[in-house]
Amino acid sequence: MxxxxxxxxxxxxxxxxxxxxxxxxxxxxxxxxxxxxxxxxxxxxxxxxxxxxxxxxxxxxxxxxxxxxxxxxxxxxxxxxxxxxxxxxxxxxxxxxxxxxxxxxxxxxxxxxxxxxxxxxxxxxxxxxxxxxxxxxxxxxxxxxxxxxxxxxxxxxxxxxxxxxxxxxxxxxxxxxxxxxxxxxxxxxxxxxxxxxxxxxxxxxxxxxxxxxxxxxxQWHPTSSPPVQHVADIARNANVFRERWGEWPMVGWLQAFRERGLIVGGVGDEVCAVAAGS
The missing domain is CATH 3.90.550.10 (Spore Coat Polysaccharide Biosynthesis Protein SpsA; Chain A)
Incomplete structure (x- = not known):
C-alpha cells in the first residue's frame, strides 16, 4: 500500500x-x-x-x-x-x-x-x-x-x-x-x-x-487556554460551521471568549460575533 x-x-x-x-x-x-x-x-x-x-x-x-x-x-x-x-x-x-x-x-x-x-x-x-x-x-x-x-x-x-x-x-x-x-x-x-x-x-x-x-x-510551543490569539478565526469559523450544521462547534472556547468580552452574542441561538478590533 x-x-x-x-x-x-x-x-x-x-x-x-x-x-x-x-x-x-x-x-x-x-x-x-x-x-x-x-x-x-x-x-x-x-x-x-x-x-x-x-x-x-x-x-x-x-x-x-x-x-x-x-x-x-x-x-x-x-x-x-x-x-x-x-x-x-x-x-x-x-x-x-x-x-x-x-x-x-x-x-x-x-x-x-x-x-x-x-x-x-x-x-x-x-x-x-x-x-x-x-x-x-x-x-x-x-x-x-x-x-x-x-x-x-x-x-x-x-x-x-x-x-x-x-x-x-x-x-x-x-x-x-x-x-x-x-x-x-x-x-x-x-x-x-x-x-x-x-x-x-x-x-x-x-x-x-x-x-x-x-x-x-x-512538541511544545507557546499557547493560551482558551486560545485568545485565534479568537477572530474561531469566531468567524464558528459562524461558518453553524450555518452548515445548525449547531455551534468549539462551545467551550466560545463560552470562555464571551466571558472575557472577546466575542459578543451567545453560543445558543444567537449569532457569535467578533468583538470590535479583533
Missing part, C-alpha cells in the same frame, strides 16, 4: 525538522512525503537537507488566516496524483513514534478498519531543555491526551464520538478520502475545519477508529 505523509506548515522550522527526523526512524518508512508550505519558501530548503523522498509545494497564503483546510486538500491531491493509496496527515508539531506509519498501514489493510478515519493517540510534550527533544527516546515520554482513546500498541478500537476526531494525526485510504470529499474550504485560520471534516465523514458513512500503535508526540 503506497503511503504518503502530508504535512502543512508555515514557520515552525525546528518542529518540521524533528517531524522529518521521526519519519526517518520509522520501522516501516513512508513511500512519499508531501510538505505544503503556506507562504514559507524556506521550507523547501529545509526539507531538501534530509534523506526523505517527496516534494515541497509552495502555496500562497494570507498568514493572518492560514488556509488549513485548502492546504490539506492540496497536499492530498498531489499525493494521490503521485500514486498514494494511503494518506497520513501529520501536524507539523508532531514527532511520529517509530510505529506510526506501520500501524496506520496495518489498520488500513484490515477489512474491519480500511473504510474508517484512522486516528492515533497524541502525547502533548512539556517544554524541552536547551538541547531540544531526544528523538531516539521520545517514546519514553508517552502519555496520551486523556480526552481521547489511547489503545495499547497493536490494538485498534472503533470510536463513536465524531467530536473526538482531530487532524493532528490521522490516516485514510485513497478510496475513503474520495468518499468523504476532503475538507470544506470555507474555513480560514484556526478552528472548526477538522470538526466539519468529521461531520462530512459521518454523512458519507465513514466511521472512526483509534490506532494504538500510531503514536505521535506533540
Amino acid at each position: 503506497r503511503t504518503a505523509v502530508i504535512t502543512i506548515a508555515h514557520g515552525r522550522h525546528s518542529h518540521l525538522r524533528a517531524l522529518r527526523a521521526g519519519l526517518l526512524r520509522q520501522s516501516h518508512p513512508a513511500d512519499d512525503t508531501i510538505v505544503v508550505a503556506m507562504d514559507d519558501p524556506e521550507l523547501g530548503r529545509l526539507a531538501a537537507a534530509d534523506r526523505l523522498s517527496g516534494i515541497v509545494m509552495d502555496v500562497e497564503a494570507d498568514t493572518s488566516a492560514l488556509p488549513l483546510a485548502a492546504a490539506r486538500n492540496e497536499g492530498a491531491r498531489v499525493a494521490l496524483a503521485r500514486g498514494a493509496e494511503l494518506l497520513i496527515f501529520l501536524d507539523v508539531d508532531c514527532i511520529p513514534g517509530r510505529g506510526l506509519v506501520a500501524s496506520y498501514r496495518a489498520a488500513a489493510a484490515d477489512a474491519r478498519w480500511s473504510g474508517a478515519l484512522l486516528s492515533g493517540p497524541v502525547t502533548y510534550l512539556e517544554q524541552p531543555g536547551p538541547a531540544g527533544y531526544d528523538g531516539e527516546r521520545i517514546e519514553l515520554l508517552d502519555a496520551p491526551h486523556p480526552a481521547r482513546p489511547a489503545p495499547s500498541p497493536g490494538a485498534v478500537v472503533g470510536g463513536e464520538d465524531r467530536n473526538l476526531f482531530w487532524s493532528l494525526s490521522f490516516a485514510t485510504t485513497a478510496a475513503t478520502w474520495r468518499r468523504i470529499g476532503g475538507f470544506f474550504e470555507g474555513y480560514d485560520g484556526y478552528g472548526g475545519e477538522d470538526t466539519d471534516f468529521a461531520r462530512l465523514a459521518e454523512d458519507a458513512g465513514v466511521g472512526l477508529a483509534w490506532v494504538g500503535g500510531a503514536r505521535a508526540y506533540h
Whole structure:
C-alpha cells in the first residue's frame, strides 16, 4: 500500500525538522512525503537537507488566516496524483513514534478498519531543555491526551464520538478520502475545519477508529487556554460551521471568549460575533 505523509506548515522550522527526523526512524518508512508550505519558501530548503523522498509545494497564503483546510486538500491531491493509496496527515508539531506509519498501514489493510478515519493517540510534550527533544527516546515520554482513546500498541478500537476526531494525526485510504470529499474550504485560520471534516465523514458513512500503535508526540510551543490569539478565526469559523450544521462547534472556547468580552452574542441561538478590533 503506497503511503504518503502530508504535512502543512508555515514557520515552525525546528518542529518540521524533528517531524522529518521521526519519519526517518520509522520501522516501516513512508513511500512519499508531501510538505505544503503556506507562504514559507524556506521550507523547501529545509526539507531538501534530509534523506526523505517527496516534494515541497509552495502555496500562497494570507498568514493572518492560514488556509488549513485548502492546504490539506492540496497536499492530498498531489499525493494521490503521485500514486498514494494511503494518506497520513501529520501536524507539523508532531514527532511520529517509530510505529506510526506501520500501524496506520496495518489498520488500513484490515477489512474491519480500511473504510474508517484512522486516528492515533497524541502525547502533548512539556517544554524541552536547551538541547531540544531526544528523538531516539521520545517514546519514553508517552502519555496520551486523556480526552481521547489511547489503545495499547497493536490494538485498534472503533470510536463513536465524531467530536473526538482531530487532524493532528490521522490516516485514510485513497478510496475513503474520495468518499468523504476532503475538507470544506470555507474555513480560514484556526478552528472548526477538522470538526466539519468529521461531520462530512459521518454523512458519507465513514466511521472512526483509534490506532494504538500510531503514536505521535506533540512538541511544545507557546499557547493560551482558551486560545485568545485565534479568537477572530474561531469566531468567524464558528459562524461558518453553524450555518452548515445548525449547531455551534468549539462551545467551550466560545463560552470562555464571551466571558472575557472577546466575542459578543451567545453560543445558543444567537449569532457569535467578533468583538470590535479583533
